[in-house]
Amino acid sequence: TGDTQTTLDPTEGVSGSGSEPTATAQSGELPKGNSVTVGIAQDLSNLDPQLAATAGIREVLFNIFEGLVKASPDGSVIPAVASDYELSKDGKTYTFTLREGVTFHDGKPVTAEDVIYSLERCAGSENEGTPLISAFSNVSKISAPDEAHVVIELAEPSLEFLYSLTAAIIPKDSGPTITDTMIGTGPFRFVSYAPQDNLVMEKYDGYWNQEKAAKLDKVTFKIITDTNALVIGLKGGTLDLVLHLPNTLENEVKDEFTVLQDTMKLVQALYLNNAVEPFNNELVRQAMYYAINVDEIIQFVCDGAGVATGTSMYPAQSRYFLPELADNYQQDVEKAKELLAQAGYPDGFSMTITAPSNYTQHMDAAQVIIEQLKAVGITAELIPVEWQSWVDDVYRGRNYQSTVCAIAADDMTAREMLVRYMSDNRKNFIAFQDEEFDQVLTQALASLDEEEQTTLYKRAEEILNEKAASLWIQDMCELAVMNPDLEGFTFYCTYVLDMSTIGYKQ
Amino acid sequence: MGKALLKRLALLLGTLLLVSVLAFTAFSVIPGDPTQAVLGMEATDQQIAAFRAKHGLDLPVWERYGRWLSAFVRGDFGQSFKYDKPVAELVISQIQVTLMLATVSFALILAISLPLGLIAARRPGGIVDRAVTVLTQVTMSVPNFIMGIGLMFVFALVLKWFRPEYVSLEQGLGPHLAFLVYPALAIALPKSAMTVKLLRGSILGELDQDYIRTAYSKGNSRGSALRRHVLRNAMIPVVTFLAMAIGDIMAGSIVVEQVFGIPGLGRMLISSIGNRDYPVVQAIVVLLAAVVVGCNFLADLLYRVMDPRIERT
Amino acid sequence: MKVKKKSWYLTIGGILTACMLAFTATGLFWTPYSPTAMSAPDRNAPPSAAHPFGCDQLGRDVLSRTLEGAGSTLTIALAVLVVGAVCGLVIGALCGYYGGVADALIMRLCDAVAAFPSVLLALVVLALTGPGKYNVIGALGVLFIPSFARLVRGEFLKYRDRDFVQSARLMGVSQLRIIFIHILPNIWPVLLSGLTIGFNNAVLAEASMSYLGIGVNATEPSLGYMLKDAQGVLFTLPWCTIFPALAAILLILGVGLLGEGIRERMGGTAA
Amino acid sequence: MMLDVQELSVAFTDRQEPFTAVDKFSLQMDRGEIVGIVGESGSGKSMTAHALMGLIPRSRAAVTGRALFEGVDLLPLPREALRQYQGRDLSIIFQEPMTSLNPTMRIGKQVEEALFIHGKLSPGERKAKALAAMELAGLPDPEGLYRQYPHQLSGGMRQRVMIAAALVLRPRLLIADEPTTALDVTIQAQILDTLKDINRQEGTAILFISHDLGVVKALCSRVVVMKQGRIVETGPAEQVFHHPREDYTKLLIASRPSRKKLRGGGEHE
Amino acid sequence: MSEPIVHIARLNSWYGRGKGRKQVLRDVSLKLAPGEVLGVVGESGSGKSTLAKCVLGMVTDITGTLEVNSPRPQMVFQDPYGSLNPAKTVGWILEEPLRTAGVKDKGERRQRVRDFLPLVGLEEEHLARRPAQLSGGQRQRVAIAAALIQGSRLIVLDEPVSALDVTLQAQILRLLADLKEELGLSYLFISHDLAVVYQLCDRVAVMTGGEIVEEGDVDEIYDHPRHAYTKKLLAASLALD
Numbered sequence A: 001t002g003d004t005q006t007t008l009d010p011t012e013g014v015s016g017s018g019s020e021p022t023a024t025a026q027s028g029e030l031p032k033g034n035s036v037t038v039g040i041a042q043d044l045s046n047l048d049p050q051l052a053a054t055a056g057i058r059e060v061l062f063n064i065f066e067g068l069v070k071a072s073p074d075g076s077v078i079p080a081v082a083s084d085y086e087l088s089k090d091g092k093t094y095t096f097t098l099r100e101g102v103t104f105h106d107g108k109p110v111t112a113e114d115v116i117y118s119l120e121r122c123a124g125s126e127n128e129g130t131p132l133i134s135a136f137s138n139v140s141k142i143s144a145p146d147e148a149h150v151v152i153e154l155a156e157p158s159l160e161f162l163y164s165l166t167a168a169i170i171p172k173d174s175g176p177t178i179t180d181t182m183i184g185t186g187p188f189r190f191v192s193y194a195p196q197d198n199l200v201m202e203k204y205d206g207y208w209n210q211e212k213a214a215k216l217d218k219v220t221f222k223i224i225t226d227t228n229a230l231v232i233g234l235k236g237g238t239l240d241l242v243l244h245l246p247n248t249l250e251n252e253v254k255d256e257f258t259v260l261q262d263t264m265k266l267v268q269a270l271y272l273n274n275a276v277e278p279f280n281n282e283l284v285r286q287a288m289y290y291a292i293n294v295d296e297i298i299q300f301v302c303d304g305a306g307v308a309t310g311t312s313m314y315p316a317q318s319r320y321f322l323p324e325l326a327d328n329y330q331q332d333v334e335k336a337k338e339l340l341a342q343a344g345y346p347d348g349f350s351m352t353i354t355a356p357s358n359y360t361q362h363m364d365a366a367q368v369i370i371e372q373l374k375a376v377g378i379t380a381e382l383i384p385v386e387w388q389s390w391v392d393d394v395y396r397g398r399n400y401q402s403t404v405c406a407i408a409a410d411d412m413t414a415r416e417m418l419v420r421y422m423s424d425n426r427k428n429f430i431a432f433q434d435e436e437f438d439q440v441l442t443q444a445l446a447s448l449d450e451e452e453q454t455t456l457y458k459r460a461e462e463i464l465n466e467k468a469a470s471l472w473i474q475d476m477c478e479l480a481v482m483n484p485d486l487e488g489f490t491f492y493c494t495y496v497l498d499m500s501t502i503g504y505k506q
Numbered sequence B: 001m002g003k004a005l006l007k008r009l010a011l012l013l014g015t016l017l018l019v020s021v022l023a024f025t026a027f028s029v030i031p032g033d034p035t036q037a038v039l040g041m042e043a044t045d046q047q048i049a050a051f052r053a054k055h056g057l058d059l060p061v062w063e064r065y066g067r068w069l070s071a072f073v074r075g076d077f078g079q080s081f082k083y084d085k086p087v088a089e090l091v092i093s094q095i096q097v098t099l100m101l102a103t104v105s106f107a108l109i110l111a112i113s114l115p116l117g118l119i120a121a122r123r124p125g126g127i128v129d130r131a132v133t134v135l136t137q138v139t140m141s142v143p144n145f146i147m148g149i150g151l152m153f154v155f156a157l158v159l160k161w162f163r164p165e166y167v168s169l170e171q172g173l174g175p176h177l178a179f180l181v182y183p184a185l186a187i188a189l190p191k192s193a194m195t196v197k198l199l200r201g202s203i204l205g206e207l208d209q210d211y212i213r214t215a216y217s218k219g220n221s222r223g224s225a226l227r228r229h230v231l232r233n234a235m236i237p238v239v240t241f242l243a244m245a246i247g248d249i250m251a252g253s254i255v256v257e258q259v260f261g262i263p264g265l266g267r268m269l270i271s272s273i274g275n276r277d278y279p280v281v282q283a284i285v286v287l288l289a290a291v292v293v294g295c296n297f298l299a300d301l302l303y304r305v306m307d308p309r310i311e312r313t
Numbered sequence C: 001m002k003v004k005k006k007s008w009y010l011t012i013g014g015i016l017t018a019c020m021l022a023f024t025a026t027g028l029f030w031t032p033y034s035p036t037a038m039s040a041p042d043r044n045a046p047p048s049a050a051h052p053f054g055c056d057q058l059g060r061d062v063l064s065r066t067l068e069g070a071g072s073t074l075t076i077a078l079a080v081l082v083v084g085a086v087c088g089l090v091i092g093a094l095c096g097y098y099g100g101v102a103d104a105l106i107m108r109l110c111d112a113v114a115a116f117p118s119v120l121l122a123l124v125v126l127a128l129t130g131p132g133k134y135n136v137i138g139a140l141g142v143l144f145i146p147s148f149a150r151l152v153r154g155e156f157l158k159y160r161d162r163d164f165v166q167s168a169r170l171m172g173v174s175q176l177r178i179i180f181i182h183i184l185p186n187i188w189p190v191l192l193s194g195l196t197i198g199f200n201n202a203v204l205a206e207a208s209m210s211y212l213g214i215g216v217n218a219t220e221p222s223l224g225y226m227l228k229d230a231q232g233v234l235f236t237l238p239w240c241t242i243f244p245a246l247a248a249i250l251l252i253l254g255v256g257l258l259g260e261g262i263r264e265r266m267g268g269t270a271a
Numbered sequence D: 001m002m003l004d005v006q007e008l009s010v011a012f013t014d015r016q017e018p019f020t021a022v023d024k025f026s027l028q029m030d031r032g033e034i035v036g037i038v039g040e041s042g043s044g045k046s047m048t049a050h051a052l053m054g055l056i057p058r059s060r061a062a063v064t065g066r067a068l069f070e071g072v073d074l075l076p077l078p079r080e081a082l083r084q085y086q087g088r089d090l091s092i093i094f095q096e097p098m099t100s101l102n103p104t105m106r107i108g109k110q111v112e113e114a115l116f117i118h119g120k121l122s123p124g125e126r127k128a129k130a131l132a133a134m135e136l137a138g139l140p141d142p143e144g145l146y147r148q149y150p151h152q153l154s155g156g157m158r159q160r161v162m163i164a165a166a167l168v169l170r171p172r173l174l175i176a177d178e179p180t181t182a183l184d185v186t187i188q189a190q191i192l193d194t195l196k197d198i199n200r201q202e203g204t205a206i207l208f209i210s211h212d213l214g215v216v217k218a219l220c221s222r223v224v225v226m227k228q229g230r231i232v233e234t235g236p237a238e239q240v241f242h243h244p245r246e247d248y249t250k251l252l253i254a255s256r257p258s259r260k261k262l263r264g265g266g267e268h269e
Numbered sequence E: 001m002s003e004p005i006v007h008i009a010r011l012n013s014w015y016g017r018g019k020g021r022k023q024v025l026r027d028v029s030l031k032l033a034p035g036e037v038l039g040v041v042g043e044s045g046s047g048k049s050t051l052a053k054c055v056l057g058m059v060t061d062i063t064g065t066l067e068v069n070s071p072r073p074q075m076v077f078q079d080p081y082g083s084l085n086p087a088k089t090v091g092w093i094l095e096e097p098l099r100t101a102g103v104k105d106k107g108e109r110r111q112r113v114r115d116f117l118p119l120v121g122l123e124e125e126h127l128a129r130r131p132a133q134l135s136g137g138q139r140q141r142v143a144i145a146a147a148l149i150q151g152s153r154l155i156v157l158d159e160p161v162s163a164l165d166v167t168l169q170a171q172i173l174r175l176l177a178d179l180k181e182e183l184g185l186s187y188l189f190i191s192h193d194l195a196v197v198y199q200l201c202d203r204v205a206v207m208t209g210g211e212i213v214e215e216g217d218v219d220e221i222y223d224h225p226r227h228a229y230t231k232k233l234l235a236a237s238l239a240l241d
């Protein structure tokens, strides 16, 4: 996948399960009239598909909107509104061939104008020039040589820009009203949305890809923010599918439901502010890494089901992931003490861990770490803070010593997991400074050769591990719990909940 | 009378103004602003700056407040940052739900606590009294999220009396109310327990009064003496509590709303605070303040009606 | 002969409170395990001889945590109650007794506080004073003021024009003495109920705050925090909820019954 | 015999030392009789009255002896049975009109309450009867008072409200505990006439407690003199007032106020 | 004649507000000289207690002249029970006036209270009781004691002896007379008992319907009543004697 200058097969990358079309679904026989209710723990707010600020919204909107390309389960992208694309050799010009027969939910066909409008909107045409999607700041020109083609020219070469083109294609000039009309091209069409209550969508009969048309007639996303209430909803029969349940609940539901386990595609770590004492000292960081026991943390926090990462890359990025890095720091209290002594802290020190209090798993991990650090004389205090305060003070303000949180890639790319630790990157909230790392990544970003890029990325990962930039822990585990009458659930390695493949068992 | 009413109204407006100022200042004190909620935590500085400029977030607090206030008094409650919808539109359905929930809860509180309080006070120190006292004491000490989940568990899963799924008013008033009974119960139980406790204490205080003896001398039974004579006198402190309870129910049922998945004001308030979506918070806070002030005003009136000895002012 | 009737409430309430105080006091000096020590093999362990209250999802001994948590909870509740009740009492008494413009203004201020979202207030306090459980407790205390003030004010309204108050005024008793020495003892019955309810709410307040994501406490367990923490394992590890909840309930119950007993004692003589 | 009280005792148990307020009080009364109780303040007159009405809570005091009303001992009766008598056959006018009225109930409602409890009259009929009783008790403007609250009334008016409430159902035995203390003499005379009328016309027996010996003499056929919880002397009014046997009785009679000036420590006797 | 201790001229007073506002006193004028006892008799509901409350500044809705030249005038309320703090013991209630009068020493206060008890016919065992545990007459005596113990120069007594048996009545009246002679106290004495008024008072005012219809020397009024109501009152009183 992701092979440059090749045509993508529309069926490539689709998981095998439940992919045969079942056009003969007889709604009369099916329970609840072939509809499904999905419990989601996050509120859906601003439904603008091009803004889609949270993963939770993106998951839902995946079913209603499509971009020129769309995500496939393995993390690559497959053509959607475009049937084909080409990337110029210099990596700066994308040329898309629009697919014929794609219609919006109001029945109108998608035209090049719609596409250009949509892409320009992403680039900030309706936002005083500020891109709605930051990757679009790289776009220098968007044009349509003819009705069937759209050309995007970039300022800097980028292989990964393709992933940003999952951005929704919407009807021309619908930007200001899009959150009301919600007209897209996906397999489901929007029916209604009640804030903090639900979002309802129905099968779109005119979907361009009848082979992958929705099996369900109606899907209701029910917003329920309390975990226990989600479980009760499942057991009470009002919810058919719940995503993102902590896997500690597995025993609670495994007898009655289909339980699917997945990783969360992020990296939980004790992130250390490399700019402050004593974490600006590599030895201290390494000592701490030796002091903690990652497996034990995983045991405690995720019932052992998380995957140790050892660096800032999660295993779903199989191409880039280096599982062996996780073994580099086996707990060794003596060694930790030695390193601490070397660093000038023979008796340890005190520190604070600021953690977002609404994330139980981070709070738990922090508490385990605090216990483990005691062995080497480090006393840590846990300061729970509210989420927005965390974002403002810790993540953006960098006003903290250490924090437990999980970092995911905004656009689900491997690059995103690494580039943020370059010295002057805006997102480098741990203030990691390393010349070699910067150099390696600069090289990788400029590279148009995927092999070489992969090698360089891996090197970068190793550096993060060697320098113990932070105490990388795990990609956590979570559950999708489904009504046993349903089938066809597909895990994506990005934030996607593809409802079109789900249907009732025959 | 007209003048007194005007004075009241002025005080009410003053309170609302005060609350809105307080809430507004609060947002300038606490970390975070709406940009993160809307644009996500990875938003670029450029995006953030553009957003702030667009919505006037870069203006000084007092100027923003002035703008908000002048729009508010003109009936324009502003636009929610997070939901990108007019606040009025966003809040109106939540108000309906919350009002309904509060009404049912309040009715339940009265229906539960008055009889129980009377029964308990019937024979102070008796078995029934002890049982009621212990029961209420235990009921009120159950944290609300456990109460909510517990009720859900019992009524939805074990007894299967209702489906644990929010039923909105559009689906019919009957089903809507039938659903709301359970969350209302979760709200009402602890509050009723407190009411019973207060009422019982207050009744016992009244029972020592001479006029009770008079009531008995006329042939009142214990129960009718309590109902006809004591209750009104004993309700006086309870009225204060109940008035405060209404405000509490309106704003403080967040947990129950979360557990039962009800799109109510409390939840909207909390999530909007979390999102720093201050136009929404302002609107809700002002609304709640109006309710609180209104209820307390009513309680004051009721108070004077119930105790004719208090000078009417 | 001394005729002293046995008071059931006083006896049971006293015994319960004494037990809970002893329990709490024990927690200050001794716990079977360290309340924060985690043991992987004991994760999710149900109650057993080694861990009578079982272990939580992090393998911590629930008994030890409950022991220590009861202490924190008691301090928090008392602190909140003291702030709320003392201020509320004074404000309510003065407002009810004097009435007038000041009363109207202060009561509106109380309304404003009551209407102000507690979460927002807690955030402000945290932002201004930095994290620390006592800061949030202060904020919670402030939130308790309006309810006490109203309750007390109502009672004072009732008494301020009674003949015995008038006659005290004639005697030249100072206003403050009238308020606190003459009238106050008469409102004890209502105030006692209010106080026990307040204690109850204070114990729960912190749990609710934690539930809404504003942690009051983290490393040092309190009953409210433990309950919140066990929220996700309510059904799988019920002991993580049951025992701290039981401790909280018994504590509240004991105080409540004791209050009832005291009220009974005082009420009984004034007949 | 209508009322037969035998060795009635009231002992308070709610304080450190038990205190016997009424000690072996015995009294027989026939239908239509008016008996007066006079005596020292604090001698247990009111407690006797309350005990006869069954109004002393068991938790507070021990009431022993027998109080037979038409053959039925009222003391051991359970509440439900007792309350059939209270307000219908037996009624009482309390000594303290100020506190004995419910402060939050309108006057009219309080007067007609016995009717409400013991009868099936319509509200209109009840009101008519209440107004009549208030008229009878010498209250001016009963219509106006009907909707007032006790605190709006003067002391004497409240006392008359109590009287009206006690008379509204025409009891067979009326216990009047100092019913006229707060009334001026003209109204007092009117009330006494009313009591006499009722007694004569309906045979209502009256147990009349008073400090005013003149009133007792004018009204009662028999008198009981009490001191420190005990009966010191009892007999026909004429005899007790004109030929008192006990010293205390003599003292009482001698102390009656008269138009004599009290000046500069001038001795009274 | 020295300056009057109470001077009232054309006093009007009202209860209630708005529509319910009701005039109770109409153009009441009277004077009370130091060392004098003024009796007030009259119809029930005629405004006697209201007048007393006006003198003590407890009624605020008034017009006319009202001068009281005595610090801390005291009052014995018509309803003694209501004027005694139900939450306190008799001992405390009687000590309180001394406390405010500045008697700091606890022992001294106790002693003075104990000394006062026999004067009003109370016993030491009553000190530990609360008002609710007393008989009507006992309450009245506590109220009298509380009003007298502070030694105020002006005392308003509203039916102070109505609940007392005759021997006690005589005792209390003598006490009042003695205190007056010794300390030069002035009393405004409200009563229904004409004989009692005659015994104690120098002058008497007769009230009916909120007005003072007749005022003058006791002997003169009792012997030569002019107003019809006074005549009626005296006649009724004699009939009972």
Ligand SMILES: Nc1ncnc2c1ncn2[C@@H]1O[C@H](COP(=O)(O)OP(=O)(O)OP(=O)(O)O)[C@@H](O)[C@H]1O
Binding pocket: C271, D012, D014, D015, D019, D021, D040, D041, D042, D043, D044, D045, D046, D047, D048, D095, E132, E133, E134, E135, E136, E137, E138, E163, E164, E165
């Ligand atoms: N609750 C109580 N506890 C203890 N003693 C009491 C209680 N109530 C009354 N007493 C005492 O009982 C005695 C009798 O009281 P009671 O009220 O019958 O007197 P009384 O004859 O009616 O006097 P009075 O003429 O003053 O009204 C009194 O000495 C009183 O102090």
Ligand SMILES: Nc1ncnc2c1ncn2[C@@H]1O[C@H](COP(=O)(O)OP(=O)(O)OP(=O)(O)O)[C@@H](O)[C@H]1O
Binding pocket: D151, D152, D153, D154, D155, D156, D157, D182, D183, D184, E015, E016, E022, E024, E043, E044, E045, E046, E047, E048, E049, E050, E051, E078
């Ligand atoms: N708080 C009040 N509100 C309204 N009216 C009142 C109030 N207090 C007294 N009154 C009315 O004022 C009038 C005079 O009352 P007051 O108590 O002065 O009479 P009084 O002369 O003392 O009578 P009594 O001899 O019966 O005690 C009465 O008609 C009474 O109804």
Ligand SMILES: [Mg+2]
Binding pocket: D045, D046, D047, D095, D177, E135, E136, E137
């Ligand atoms: Mg008596």
Ligand SMILES: [Mg+2]
Binding pocket: D154, D155, D156, E048, E049, E050, E078, E158
């Ligand atoms: Mg009077």
